[in-house]
Amino acid sequence: MDLGIRGRRALVCASSRGLGLGCARALAEAGVDLVMNARGAEALEAAAEEIRSVHGVAVVAVAADITTEEGRAAVLDQAGEVDILVNNAGGPPPGMWTDWGRDDFVRALDANMLTPIALITALVPGMMARGWGRVVNITSQSVKAPIPVLGLSNAARAGLTGYVAGTARQVAGKGVVMNNLLPGIHATDRAVSLDQGVAEREGITPEEARAQRAATIPAGRYGTPEEFGAACAFLCSQHAGFIIGQNLLLDGGAVNATL
Numbered sequence: 250m251d252l253g254i255r256g257r258r259a260l261v262c263a264s265s266r267g268l269g270l271g272c273a274r275a276l277a278e279a280g281v282d283l284v285m286n287a288r289g290a291e292a293l294e295a296a297a298e299e300i301r302s303v304h305g306v307a308v309v310a311v312a313a314d315i316t317t318e319e320g321r322a323a324v325l326d327q328a329g330e331v332d333i334l335v336n337n338a339g340g341p342p343p344g345m346w347t348d349w350g351r352d353d354f355v356r357a358l359d360a361n362m363l364t365p366i367a368l369i370t371a372l373v374p375g376m377m378a379r380g381w382g383r384v385v386n387i388t389s390q391s392v393k394a395p396i397p398v399l400g401l402s403n404a405a406r407a408g409l410t411g412y413v414a415g416t417a418r419q420v421a422g423k424g425v426v427m428n429n430l431l432p433g434i435h436a437t438d439r440a441v442s443l444d445q446g447v448a449e450r451e452g453i454t455p456e457e458a459r460a461q462r463a464a465t466i467p468a469g470r471y472g473t474p475e476e477f478g479a480a481c482a483f484l485c486s487q488h489a490g491f492i493i494g495q496n497l498l499l500d501g502g503a504v505n506a507t508l
Contacts, residue, residue, distance in 0.1 A: 253487030255280030259333035260324070260372070262286050262315050265293040267437035268387055269337040271474030275482035276333065277304040284309045284328045315368075316360045325371055330379070333485045334372050336365035337387040340439065341401035343446060349401060361388075361405035366412055369427075377423035383485040384427040386413060390500045392431055410496065417494030428484050428492055433500025434462060435472040468501030 259276050263269040265287035273285055277300045285300075287293040290312035297310040311327045313320035316338060341357040365386050376382025388406040390396075395403040410429060417427035434440050440459075447458040463470055477499055483489060484497070498504055 250488075252279040252482060252485070254333070254482075254485060256282070257332040257485075258282045258284070258330070259335060259485070260284045260286070260328045260331045260368075261335040261337070262324075262368070263337040263339060264335075265289060265296045267439065268432055268435060268474055268477050269335070270296055271476075271478030272335050272337070272385070272387075272481040273478070274300060274304075274475070275478030276335075276485060277306045277308070279482050279486070280304075280306065281333065281485075282307040284311060284324070284331065286311050286313060286315055286324050288312065288314050316364045321364070321367055321371075325368075328372070330375050331372055332376065332379075332381060333383045333385075334368055335385045335387065335481060335485075336368055338364060340389065340399065341405070343398040343443065344400070345398070346400050353401060354404065357401035357405040358408065361402065362409040362412070365409055369416065373420055373425055373427075376425045377420055380424040382420075382425035383489070384417075384425065385481050385484050386427075386429045387481075388429045388431050388496070390431050390433045390498055390504055392429070392496060393498060393506060394504045414494050421493045424490075426484070426489055426493060428489075428494065429496045430477070430481055430484065431496050431498045431500070432477060433472060433498070433503045434466065435474060435477055435499075437474060440471060466501040466503045470501065472499055472501060 259281045261273045264273040264285045285297050293310045293312050297308040301308050309327050311324045313323040338360045391399055391403045392406050392410050444455050444458040448455045
């Protein structure tokens with residue numbers, strides 16, 4: 250399927266690895282020029298060069314912490330006028346509700362709620378003025394079914410979801426389509442870290458921890474960054490213009506819900 254976005258320009262945050270990289274690759278395959286961002290310069294430039302060589306699109310790599318004002322300013326300066334924004338940031342650490350104080354919640358909100366909102370505020374007006382735009386926010390399956398040990402993430406991502414629900418409907422009439430992608434467990438560094446934590450708590454191997462968790466997913470496996478990226482690219486395509494303010498689960502059926 251031709252996604253109809255060849256020649257568009259996208260900013261993809263946290264895109265040196267994992268789900269962000271999956272999104273960047275899928276958009277590049279559709280012919281989209283990229284501004285890629287991550288904190289680690291070496292991994293980011295390696296990912297950018299791979300995409301340039303494989304897909305022949307223009308790629309600008311900006312190493313910066315997108316969750317800080319200084320980092321966002323650096324990225325936005327290089328991004329210029331973009332047609333597509335993919336918001337993404339690593340999740341806060343797991344723990345119990347007794348572990349977290351106000352500063353922990355502020356950091357989680359900064360990374361997983363306020364940073365996406367700041368980028369939307371900066372870039373969506375230009376999209377509206379040009380009459381076309383796409384925003385995809387990578388959140389979590391915890392928006393639909395909270396994960397007890399990820400309380401910081403549950404709170405911050407739920408806040409972003411509420412903001413997007415209203416904002417998406419305010420900008421849709423100007424050609425800007427805004428939606429959320431809710432990943433379940435995918436084969437990324439984040440999953441490895443969570444599996445390692447389970448292994449240490451339960452006295453099992455990481456492989457056993459992964460097998461245990463995969464068994465709880467109806468699809469029987471972890472998702473891949475490639476299939477996640479394909480879903481992101483579709484929501485950024487010309488075919489997604491009537492999908493407004495939605496929360497698309499990519500979790501292999503793990504969330505047991507009718508709606």
